[in-house]
Amino acid sequence: MLKLKFDKNGLIPAIIQDEKTKNILMVAYMNKKTVWKTIKTKRTWFYSRSRNRLWMKGEESGNIQIVKKILVDCDKDTILILVKPKGPACHHGYNSCFYRNIKGRVISKRLFDPKKVYKK
Amino acid sequence: MLKLKFDKNGLIPAIIQDEKTKNILMVAYMNKKTVWKTIKTKRTWFYSRSRNRLWMKGEESGNIQIVKKILVDCDKDTILILVKPKGPACHHGYNSCFYRNIKGRVISKRLFDPKKVYKK
Numbered sequence: 001m002l003k004l005k006f007d008k009n010g011l012i013p014a015i016i017q018d019e020k021t022k023n024i025l026m027v028a029y030m031n032k033k034t035v036w037k038t039i040k041t042k043r044t045w046f047y048s049r050s051r052n053r054l055w056m057k058g059e060e061s062g063n064i065q066i067v068k069k070i071l072v073d074c075d076k077d078t079i080l081i082l083v084k085p086k087g088p089a090c091h092h093g094y095n096s097c098f099y100r101n102i103k104g105r106v107i108s109k110r111l112f113d114p115k116k117v118y119k120k
Numbered sequence: 121m122l123k124l125k126f127d128k129n130g131l132i133p134a135i136i137q138d139e140k141t142k143n144i145l146m147v148a149y150m151n152k153k154t155v156w157k158t159i160k161t162k163r164t165w166f167y168s169r170s171r172n173r174l175w176m177k178g179e180e181s182g183n184i185q186i187v188k189k190i191l192v193d194c195d196k197d198t199i200l201i202l203v204k205p206k207g208p209a210c211h212h213g214y215n216s217c218f219y220r221n222i223k224g225r226v227i228s229k230r231l232f233d234p235k236k237v238y239k240k
Binding site: 001002015017022023026027069070072073074075078079080091094097098100101102103104107 | 121122133135137141142143144146147159189190191192193194195198199200210211212214217218219220221222223224227
């Protein structure tokens with residue numbers, strides 16, 4: 001097992017890529033515990049910096065991500081996780097969180113209405 | 121132009137993806153200036169946290185990356201850049217910096233000898 005380099009907040013960025021389409025779905029942060037939970041459960045677990053808690057992708061929406069491969073970069077400070085997603089990754093209703101170009105133009109189709117999926 | 125969210129050090133992570141193969145090549149950090157230089161020059165520019173300076177990918181190795189698309193995630197705190205690379209991205213001689221799985225097993229072929237490409 002490679003010794004990952006967590007930042008001073010104990011976090012490491014994790015890139016989530018669709019194993020099949022190779023689209024980048026999202027980027028979120030993991031701490032030691034959620035790296036471990038991701039390996040053990042084969043579901044993606046993250047640490048939310050804004051809500052200050054652990055969360056599993058899909059815990060509310062049902063759009064879980066089944067872990068297929070976990071890769072680490074040369075500096076050991078970024079993780080790349082290939083997954084089979086059960087549904088769109090972005091809570092705005094898009095397949096990928098990267099649904100806009102830098103000019104702000106939406107380049108993807110919205111697949112669901114967030115208000116119907118996320119009840120809060 | 122979307123207003124990017126830089127962290128408290130003025131940086132934002134940039135994921136570099138091969139436009140054609142859709143492989144993730146590397147992840148590095150940009151500040152405001154290198155985001156701007158990347159847009160203007162259509163080459164990838166980063167801010168090195170360890171060397172505390174701006175650098176252009178390929179400035180030493182010649183393995184530049186030609187910028188094709190720049191996408192931004194829903195939180196506006198990560199950039200995804202699709203590129204046409206002129207050569208391997210990783211300074212260890214692999215096509216991608218993600219050449220190992222989390223167990224440490226090398227899953228890619230080494231394409232060049234780093235000692236011959238990087239003179240330092």
